[in-house]
Amino acid sequence: MRHRLAPHQYADGILRGDRLLLSRAITLAESSRPDDQALAQAVLTQVLPATGRSIRVGITGVPGVGKSTFIEAFGSYLIQQGYRLAVLAIDPTSQRSGGSLLGDKTRMETLSMNPAAYIRPSPAGDSLGGVAQHTRETMLLCEAAGFDVILIETVGVGQSETVVHGLVDFFLLLMLAGAGDELQGMKRGIMELADALAITKADGDTTASARRAQLDYTNALHLFPPTGTGWPPPVRTCSALTGDGIADLWTMILAHQQQMHQNGEFQQRRQAQQLTWFRALLRQRLDARFYSQPGMSERLAALEVQIRAGTLLPAAAVQVLLDE
Ligand SMILES: Nc1nc2c(ncn2[C@@H]2O[C@H](COP(=O)(O)OP(=O)(O)OP(=O)(O)O)[C@@H](O)[C@H]2O)c(=O)[nH]1
Numbered sequence: 001m002r003h004r005l006a007p008h009q010y011a012d013g014i015l016r017g018d019r020l021l022l023s024r025a026i027t028l029a030e031s032s033r034p035d036d037q038a039l040a041q042a043v044l045t046q047v048l049p050a051t052g053r054s055i056r057v058g059i060t061g062v063p064g065v066g067k068s069t070f071i072e073a074f075g076s077y078l079i080q081q082g083y084r085l086a087v088l089a090i091d092p093t094s095q096r097s098g099g100s101l102l103g104d105k106t107r108m109e110t111l112s113m114n115p116a117a118y119i120r121p122s123p124a125g126d127s128l129g130g131v132a133q134h135t136r137e138t139m140l141l142c143e144a145a146g147f148d149v150i151l152i153e154t155v156g157v158g159q160s161e162t163v164v165h166g167l168v169d170f171f172l173l174l175m176l177a178g179a180g181d182e183l184q185g186m187k188r189g190i191m192e193l194a195d196a197l198a199i200t201k202a203d204g205d206t207t208a209s210a211r212r213a214q215l216d217y218t219n220a221l222h223l224f225p226p227t228g229t230g231w232p233p234p235v236r237t238c239s240a241l242t243g244d245g246i247a248d249l250w251t252m253i254l255a256h257q258q259q260m261h262q263n264g265e266f267q268q269r270r271q272a273q274q275l276t277w278f279r280a281l282l283r284q285r286l287d288a289r290f291y292s293q294p295g296m297s298e299r300l301a302a303l304e305v306q307i308r309a310g311t312l313l314p315a316a317a318v319q320v321l322l323d324e
Pocket residue numbers: 061062063064065066067068069070107155200201202203238239240241242
């Protein structure tokens with residue numbers, strides 16, 4: 001590991017917008033070493049007052065829907081509008097040493113060259129909880145560094161969407177036209193989380209089917225129970241190639257922000273996310289502390305022998321451990 005600085009040196013650098021120190025602080029936050037973690041927490045504590053002011057947008061969709069191309073177009077549009085943009089890409093299926101970093105860098109070529117953009121893949125952790133923790137901390141560090149829109153992309157095909165939903169203010173689901181079957185199965189759960197749907201690749205030959213899909217999904221969403229937020233998720237079409245619909249999506253996100261601020265939803269959502277986060281961390285730490293007690297694995301093994309043999313009830317074994 002490179003020479004470590006004092007927490008305030010990282011914090012000052014981040015607040016000045018120093019990308020190198022931002023990247024190094026993110027690496028510390030991603031590290032599983034306790035001393036790195038402690039340093040990362042100290043840095044986070046110092047920059048905390050400068051966090052929370054960005055617009056946090058989650059973007060998801062099945063592989064092939066065009067996420068990277070979309071983010072490239074959408075991100076370039078935001079930068080033209082004067083925003084500074086951080087893109088955090090979560091790929092829970094990639095290996096830590098795998099190609100996700102290279103892949104995203106090459107696929108978001110224009111953005112990654114732009115000084116107003118910062119692209120950072122979140123490495124796959126051992127657990128979704130770990131990925132969420134890194135991403136959350138990375139997001140806060142990016143906010144402190146002055147990025148005012150944070151896009152969190154997930155290439156997951158399942159649970160990682162729930163994790164991202166728990167991190168953002170607006171959750172955008174990208175959909176492919178002509179993939180009607182997606183309505184069944186897992187998509188339904190994800191659709192219930194979405195603040196908006198965007199049908200991608202609405203250009204050339206696929207324009208008509210994208211419009212049809214827009215109608216179909218609008219009708220399908222009407223069958224869902226109301227979200228209770230007063231924001232029925234709109235369904236839009238867009239094309240990353242022609243740029244059609246890209247500006248509209250941003251206008252919609254701003255309208256959502258404004259409405260959420262006015263009716264108090266915004267505060268509530270962020271506060272609920274903080275609490276969920278606190279509870280999840282507490283569970284995780286208690287778990288880790290419990291299992292790392294000296295002699296615990298032998299103790300567990302011994303109890304499990306009795307449980308397998310049927311001479312000790314599982315509930316009784318738990319009680320024994322807790323009493324100890
Ligand atoms: N016609 C058309 N093609 C597109 C559009 N956006 C993306 N594509 C194509 O769709 C394919 C998939 O695009 P990617 O951006 O790599 O999509 P993805 O697989 O969701 O991306 P990742 O999940 O990030 O790997 C590529 O061949 C793109 O050129 C669009 O707006 N119009």
